Amino acid sequence: MASSKPNCNAAGGNGSGGPATFLEAIKQAMFEEMERDPAVVVIGEDVGVYGGAFKTSEGLLERFGWERVIDTPISESAIIGAACGMSYLGLRPICEMQFIDFIACCFNQLTNFVAKGHYLWNAPAPIVVRGPSGGGVHGGPFHSANPEMYFVHTPGLKVIYPSTPYDAKGLLKAAVRDNNPVLFFEHKFLYRRIKEELPAEDYIVPIGKAAVRREGRHLTILSYAAMMHTSLEAAEALAKEGIEAEVIDLRTLLPLDEETILQSVKKTNKVLVVHEDTKTGGIAGEIAAILCEKAFGDLDGPLMRVTSLDTAVPYSPPLEEYFLPNARKVFAAAKELAHY
Amino acid sequence: MKVNRPPTAGERTKKDLTRQQYLDLYYYLRLNRAVEDTMVKLFRQNKIVGGLYSSLGQEAISVGSAYALEKKDWLAPMIRNIGALLVKGVPPRDIFMQHMAKYDSPTKGKDGTSHFGDLDNLHIVSPISMLGDLIPVMAGVAIAGRYLGQKIVAMTWIGDGGSSTGVFHEGMNFAATQKAPFVLILENNLWAYSTPVRRQVPLENLADRAKAYGITSYIVDGNDVVAMYKTAKEAVDRARTGEGPILIEAKTFRRLGHAQHDPAEYVPKEMRAYWEARDPIVLYERFLVSEKLLDAKRKKEIEDKIDLLLQKERDFAENSPMPPAEFAAEGVYCTGDACHKIQPKWERDKREVMPPRSSVSAVWTVEGFGAGKGSSGGIAPIHFGDTADAPEKAENEEKLTPKNPIKTIGKKSAKVASARGAGALRRRTQGKRR
Numbered sequence: 001m002a003s004s005k006p007n008c009n010a011a012g013g014n015g016s017g018g019p020a021t022f023l024e025a026i027k028q029a030m031f032e033e034m035e036r037d038p039a040v041v042v043i044g045e046d047v048g049v050y051g052g053a054f055k056t057s058e059g060l061l062e063r064f065g066w067e068r069v070i071d072t073p074i075s076e077s078a079i080i081g082a083a084c085g086m087s088y089l090g091l092r093p094i095c096e097m098q099f100i101d102f103i104a105c106c107f108n109q110l111t112n113f114v115a116k117g118h119y120l121w122n123a124p125a126p127i128v129v130r131g132p133s134g135g136g137v138h139g140g141p142f143h144s145a146n147p148e149m150y151f152v153h154t155p156g157l158k159v160i161y162p163s164t165p166y167d168a169k170g171l172l173k174a175a176v177r178d179n180n181p182v183l184f185f186e187h188k189f190l191y192r193r194i195k196e197e198l199p200a201e202d203y204i205v206p207i208g209k210a211a212v213r214r215e216g217r218h219l220t221i222l223s224y225a226a227m228m229h230t231s232l233e234a235a236e237a238l239a240k241e242g243i244e245a246e247v248i249d250l251r252t253l254l255p256l257d258e259e260t261i262l263q264s265v266k267k268t269n270k271v272l273v274v275h276e277d278t279k280t281g282g283i284a285g286e287i288a289a290i291l292c293e294k295a296f297g298d299l300d301g302p303l304m305r306v307t308s309l310d311t312a313v314p315y316s317p318p319l320e321e322y323f324l325p326n327a328r329k330v331f332a333a334a335k336e337l338a339h340y
Numbered sequence: 341m342k343v344n345r346p347p348t349a350g351e352r353t354k355k356d357l358t359r360q361q362y363l364d365l366y367y368y369l370r371l372n373r374a375v376e377d378t379m380v381k382l383f384r385q386n387k388i389v390g391g392l393y394s395s396l397g398q399e400a401i402s403v404g405s406a407y408a409l410e411k412k413d414w415l416a417p418m419i420r421n422i423g424a425l426l427v428k429g430v431p432p433r434d435i436f437m438q439h440m441a442k443y444d445s446p447t448k449g450k451d452g453t454s455h456f457g458d459l460d461n462l463h464i465v466s467p468i469s470m471l472g473d474l475i476p477v478m479a480g481v482a483i484a485g486r487y488l489g490q491k492i493v494a495m496t497w498i499g500d501g502g503s504s505t506g507v508f509h510e511g512m513n514f515a516a517t518q519k520a521p522f523v524l525i526l527e528n529n530l531w532a533y534s535t536p537v538r539r540q541v542p543l544e545n546l547a548d549r550a551k552a553y554g555i556t557s558y559i560v561d562g563n564d565v566v567a568m569y570k571t572a573k574e575a576v577d578r579a580r581t582g583e584g585p586i587l588i589e590a591k592t593f594r595r596l597g598h599a600q601h602d603p604a605e606y607v608p609k610e611m612r613a614y615w616e617a618r619d620p621i622v623l624y625e626r627f628l629v630s631e632k633l634l635d636a637k638r639k640k641e642i643e644d645k646i647d648l649l650l651q652k653e654r655d656f657a658e659n660s661p662m663p664p665a666e667f668a669a670e671g672v673y674c675t676g677d678a679c680h681k682i683q684p685k686w687e688r689d690k691r692e693v694m695p696p697r698s699s700v701s702a703v704w705t706v707e708g709f710g711a712g713k714g715s716s717g718g719i720a721p722i723h724f725g726d727t728a729d730a731p732e733k734a735e736n737e738e739k740l741t742p743k744n745p746i747k748t749i750g751k752k753s754a755k756v757a758s759a760r761g762a763g764a765l766r767r768r769t770q771g772k773r774r
C-alpha cells in the first residue's frame with residue numbers, strides 16, 4: 001500500500017479513491033462498522049498503536065480511541081473470552097488473531113464456551129474472530145494454516161472465507177451485524193494482490209450464499225479463498241481446450257450454500273472441489289457426502305478433489321509449491337473428470 | 341491451619357452489619373444447604389439424571405461473596421456456588437430442574453447443574469466445565485460495563501485446582517492490564533478431585549498468585565460468612581472505584597467427594613474431622629445466638645419458611661415435563677425475531693466514544709524516554725508474505741497462461757499479480773454475485 005494515510009481516515013470510510021485491495025476492504029469494513037455503531041470494538045494483539053501486523057486496523061486507534069481499540073497481551077484465550085463477555089452486555093467485538101494459526105490457542109474458549117452459548121442457555125455471542133490465513137507466502141508451518149474445518153465441525157459458529165475485496169468488505173460487515181459468533185478467514189496471499197472498485201454506499205454480502213464466478217456446462221469447480229482464483233485460472237485454460245467449467249466461490253463454509261451447489265451439479269453433472277486446506281477432513285469430503293445424499297442421480301462421474309497434502313505447511317519454496325494445489329493440478333484433475 | 345485474617349474482618353461485633361443483613365446471610369446459608377440436601381434425596385431417588393456436586397461446608401463462600409454484590413453487578417458461578425445463585429435471586433426450582441433435566445429449567449434440559457445464566461435480569465453468566473474459562477469472560481463483562489458507564493463489578497469463582505489452568509493466567513493478567521472491575525474468589529478447598537493442593541501448587545497461600553499480576557489480594561477464612569462478606573464487600577467496593585481486579589483466597593475444605601459418585605477415601609479421616617468441627621453454619625449460629633441476633637423461635641421460623649418454599653419448588657420441578665426429543669435440534673443459532681437481542685445499556689454519553697471526541701494520538705509513551713510512532717505514519721515495514729513479490733517462474737506458468745501479471749477486466753478493475761507461478765488469477769466478466 002503506497003498511500004501514507006489510510007483510506008479509513010476519511011469521513012465515511014471507504015475513501016472511494018480508486019480500487020481497494022483486499023486488505024483495504026477489511027479495514028474499510030471495520031472502520032465503517034465502528035463509525036456506524038459505538039458497540040463495535042476491536043480487540044487483539046498489536047491492533048492499536050501498531051495498527052495490526054498486516055496494518056488492517058491502521059488508523060482505527062487514532063479515530064476511535066483506547067477504549068474501542070484494545071491492545072492485549074499475547075493471550076488468545078483472553079481475547080476470545082473477553083470479547084464474549086463484552087458481547088453479553090451488547091457490544092460487538094471484532095477479535096484479531098495476528099495469524100489465524102494462533103486460533104488453536106483459544107480453541108477451547110471458542111468451541112466450548114462461545115459456540116455452545118446460544119444452544120445451551122440462549123446466550124448469543126455476536127463476536128467476529130478474524131485473521132490472516134493461508135499459505136503460498138513462505139510463512140512456514142505456523143503462519144500459513146487453513147484451520148477452517150475445525151470450526152466448520154463446530155455447531156454454533158459461522159465460518160466465512162472470502163476471495164475478493166468486495167466480498168471481504170460486505171461479508172465482514174454482515175459478520176459484525178450477525179447475532180452469532182462468526183469466524184472470518186482472510187487469505188493473506190490475496191491481501192495486496194487483488195484490487196477492486198468498491199461501492200461508495202454501505203452494503204453487505206449475505207452470509208451463507210455462494211457465488212457463481214464463471215458459468216460453464218461441462219463440470220463444476222467448487223472452491224473458495226485463494227484457490228478460487230486458481231480455479232478460475234484453470235478454467236480459462238480448460239476453455240481453450242473446449243471444456244467449460246463452472247466455477248463457484250463458496251464464500252461461506254458454515255452454513256454451506258447447498259442450493260447453489262446442487263443447482264450447478266444438476267446442470268454439469270460433475271464436481272471438482274479445490275481447497276487449500278489439507279485433504280482429509282476438508283470441505284470436499286463433506287460436499288461429497290451431501291452430493292451422495294441429495295444429488296446421486298445427477299452425478300456422471302466421481303467427485304474429485306484437488307487439495308493440499310496431508311502434511312504441515314512446509315517452509316521451503318519448492319516444498320510449499322509441491323504441497324499446495326495450483327492451476328496445473330486443477331487443470332489436470334478437471335480434464336480427467338471431463339472425460340467421464 | 342493458619343488463616344490470615346483480612347484487614348477488615350477484625351473482631352466481629354454485631355455493629356458490623358445490620359440485623360437484617362446478619363439474618364439474610366443466615367437464611368441463605370440455610371437455604372443453600374437445604375437445597376443441596378434436597379438434591380441429594382432427588383439423586384438417590386434417581387430423579388437427577390446426571391452428576392451432583394456438593395458445596396457442603398463451603399456455603400459461606402458463595403453466600404458471603406455474592407451478598408456483597410449489587411443487583412446490577414454480574415456473577416458467574418462454578419459448580420459449588422449454588423449459594424451465590426440463590427443470593428442473586430435464582431429460584432430453587434430452577435436449580436432442581438437443571439439437575440433433573442426438565443423442560444422448564446433455564447436451559448430446557450440442554451445442560452445441567454449450575455450451568456445456566458440470565459443475561460437480561462439477574463446478570464448471571466453460565467459456567468462451563470473447562471475451568472478458568474470464565475475469568476477472561478468476566479473480565480470482558482467488567483470492561484464492557486465500564487465502557488458503557490454502568491459502574492458494575494463482575495465476580496466469579498475458581499477452585500485451587502482451576503487456578504492452575506492456562507486461561508486462569510491469561511484472564512487474570514488481561515484483567516490486570518485493563519484494570520477491570522473484577523473480583524475473583526479463589527476457593528481453596530484443598531482438593532482438586534483426588535489431588536491435594538500441595539501436589540498442585542507450590543505455594544502456601546494461593547493468594548500469592550495475585551502478585552504475578554500486580555493486583556491486590558486477600559486471604560479469608562472461607563468458613564466464616566461474616567469475614568467472607570466483609571472482605572468481598574471491601575474488594576467489590578475497591579474494584580468498583582477503579583482499583584483493578586482483586587483476588588480473594590478463601591480457605592476452606594471440600595467435605596464430600598468431587599461429586600456424588602466419589603467417596604473421597606483419599607482424604608485423611610482426621611482432616612475431615614477437623615473441618616467438620618468447623619462447619620460454617622454451626623459457627624455462624626453460635627455467633628448469632630451469642631450476639632442475641634437469633635433465638636430458637638426465629639430459627640424455627642426460618643427453617644419452616646425454607647421447608648415450605650422448598651416443598652413448593654420441588655413439587656414444581658418434579659411436575660415439570662422432560663423436554664420433547666426433537667427440541668435437541670433447535671437453537672444452535674440465534675436467528676429470526678424470536679432470537680434474543682442484546683442492546684447495550686448506555687449510561688454515559690455515547691459521543692465520548694465516537695469521533696471526534698474519541699480520537700487520540702496513537703503513540704506509546706515510555707516514561708523517561710518520550711513517545712514512539714503510531715500506526716498512521718505508514719512507515720512500519722509490511723509483514724512478510726502480504727505483498728506481491730516479483731513473479732516467480734514456475735514450471736507450469738508458460739503452459740497455462742500468458743505472462744500477464746496484471747489484468748484489468750471490464751468496468752471493475754481487478755489487478756492481480758501472482759507469486760505462485762501463475763499469471764492472471766482472476767476473471768470477472770462472467771462472475772455474478774448472489
